[in-house]
Amino acid sequence: MALAIASHRPRIMARLSLRRRIIASFTLMTVVVAGAFSLAIKTTLNLAEINLAIETMERQISFIQSAHDQGVTPYLGPQTAYYKRSRDNPDNWPRWLSDLEDGFHEINRDEQELHVLIRTEGDIRHALTTTFDQFEARENAIETVTLLGFIASVIGALVLGALLARHVISPVVRLSRQVQHRDQLLKLAPPLAPDYAQDEVGKLASAFDHALGRLHDTLERERMFTSDVSHELRTPLMVIASSCELLLAEDAADERERNQIERILRSSREMHELVDTFLRLARTPGPDGSHAGERLAEVAEEQIQHWRDDAYARRLDLDLQVEAPDQGSYPASLLRTVISNLLRNALHYTDQGYVRLIVREGGFSVIDSGVGIPASDGERMFAPYTRGNPSRGDGTGIGLSLVQRICARQGWQIALRNRAEGGCEFRVTLSPNS
Numbered sequence: 001m002a003l004a005i006a007s008h009r010p011r012i013m014a015r016l017s018l019r020r021r022i023i024a025s026f027t028l029m030t031v032v033v034a035g036a037f038s039l040a041i042k043t044t045l046n047l048a049e050i051n052l053a054i055e056t057m058e059r060q061i062s063f064i065q066s067a068h069d070q071g072v073t074p075y076l077g078p079q080t081a082y083y084k085r086s087r088d089n090p091d092n093w094p095r096w097l098s099d100l101e102d103g104f105h106e107i108n109r110d111e112q113e114l115h116v117l118i119r120t121e122g123d124i125r126h127a128l129t130t131t132f133d134q135f136e137a138r139e140n141a142i143e144t145v146t147l148l149g150f151i152a153s154v155i156g157a158l159v160l161g162a163l164l165a166r167h168v169i170s171p172v173v174r175l176s177r178q179v180q181h182r183d184q185l186l187k188l189a190p191p192l193a194p195d196y197a198q199d200e201v202g203k204l205a206s207a208f209d210h211a212l213g214r215l216h217d218t219l220e221r222e223r224m225f226t227s228d229v230s231h232e233l234r235t236p237l238m239v240i241a242s243s244c245e246l247l248l249a250e251d252a253a254d255e256r257e258r259n260q261i262e263r264i265l266r267s268s269r270e271m272h273e274l275v276d277t278f279l280r281l282a283r284t285p286g287p288d289g290s291h292a293g294e295r296l297a298e299v300a301e302e303q304i305q306h307w308r309d310d311a312y313a314r315r316l317d318l319d320l321q322v323e324a325p326d327q328g329s330y331p332a333s334l335l336r337t338v339i340s341n342l343l344r345n346a347l348h349y350t351d352q353g354y355v356r357l358i359v360r361e362g363g364f365s366v367i368d369s370g371v372g373i374p375a376s377d378g379e380r381m382f383a384p385y386t387r388g389n390p391s392r393g394d395g396t397g398i399g400l401s402l403v404q405r406i407c408a409r410q411g412w413q414i415a416l417r418n419r420a421e422g423g424c425e426f427r428v429t430l431s432p433n434s
Contacts, residue, residue: 018165018169018172019165019166019169020165022161022164022165022168022169023158023161023162023165024161025161026157026160026161026164026165027154027157027158027161029157030153030154030156030157031154031157034149034150034153034154035150038146038147038149038150041142041143041146042143042146045139045142045143049132049135049136049139050104050106052132052135053104053115053117053130053132054104054117057104057115057117057128057130058117058119060076060080060128060130061082061117061119061126061128064076064082064126064128065126079130079131079133080128080129080130081128081129081130082126082127082128083097083126083127083128083129084124084125084126084127085124085125085127086123086124086125087123093125093127096109097116097118097127100116100118100127101118102118102119102120103117103118104116104117105117105118112131113131113136114129114130114131115129115130115131115132116128116129171196171201172201172204175192175196175201175204175205175208178192179192179208179212189212191209192205192206192208192209193205193206193209233275234272234275237268237271237272237275238272240264240265240268241265241268241269241272244261244262244264244265244268245265247261248261248262248265266306270336270340273332273333273336273337274333274337276333277333277334277337277402277406280333280334280409293329293330293331293332294329294330294332294335295326295327295328295329295330296326296328296330296335296359296364296430297322297325297326297359299330299332299335299336299339300320300339300357300359300364301320302336303336303339303340303343303357304318304319304320304343304357306340307340307343307344307347310347311347311355314347314350315352316347316350316352316353316354316355317353317354317355318343318347318354318355318356318357319354319356319357320356320357320358320359321356321357321358321359322358322359323358323359323360323361324359324360324361325361326359326360326361326362326363326430327361328362328430330430331410334406334409334410335430337402337403337406338403338406338407338412338428339357339364339366341399341400341402341403342366342403342426342428343355343357343366344399345399345400345426346366346367346368346370346426347368349368349370349371350368350369350370350423351370351371352369353368353369353370353422353423354368354369355367355368355369356368362429362430363427363428363429363430364428364430365425365426365427365428366425366426367419367423367424367425367426368423368424369421369422369423370422370423370424371422371423372418372419372422372423372424373416373418373424381400381416382400382401382403382404382414382416407428410430410431411431412428412429412430412431413428413429414426414427414428414429415427
């Protein structure tokens, strides 16, 4: 039993808070020490009682023998009895003493604890029985006091442990609150270490200062990087888009050239929105109301037109179904990226049949008639750089990961399930004005 408790103790302690661990350890130590002390007192009392009884009863038997040798019968008192068995008097021996060997014994007789001492000298056997009521009463009183002292020690350990834990944990709690405070990431935030003594908590505060400093530097570099990338990438994309628009406005190209120019223009605009999406994802997570809002049906229709040629080339049916109108307004660039990546993924992994975009109130679904995704790979498909069947061609494996990042950032929900009739469904639930 003790081994079982000892083996489970680390796991039990690991579930407790640091404050409760200190209280539990302090109390457990008190229980062990006070329990051992109480047990030592009880054992000492028992040994003292036995030694006192043996010594007293030995003297009484010697006194009784000496008195009998002088022809005197001593008075033993109401609680003491003397028995003597010899060849001349074998009947003067109670039957309940027959099974007892020489020495000291404690027996219960008639609901009373008797101390019995038996001694044999030649053919004569002596037995003396008595009670130590006064000693027993004092022993019980001492045991009661010891028990009360044990209980008081445990209660005191709980109280003292709670006070000590509060005193010990208070610097850690204060440090935790300071670290969690948002202002600590500001460049002008004061260091934490000077507020603490040069102990373990002080070393922990110094480690936090170092880690927060490196984190601040990283965030600053990321902010400058996103700012630079935003400027450096958007400028050439705007040049490409404006050049294409000028070429189309001149109306000097033939039909084939115009199609190529329009394709370049669409790609540049798509790249511009994709750059904007990546830059926004690199910044502080959470809903961003600064995006231009568009209706779900408008973005869905736009994406269907965008991917229709690709579906035609793959001999797949691509259509849009509106089950119920949605009146929400959503970030255009992020919503386009989500729908575009889901449609691209569905077209890529469908050999025959159809890909369908279904719009409903509060969200949409992209379903296909492909081979589906094994249940064991459902969660893995959203991991970065995870690809499906490698035989399907090139791919970086970031499409679904990007979709999940956008959904997590905007508070949207995305779920994947295999359909009974074949293929799979990506179901997205949107949060309006997110």
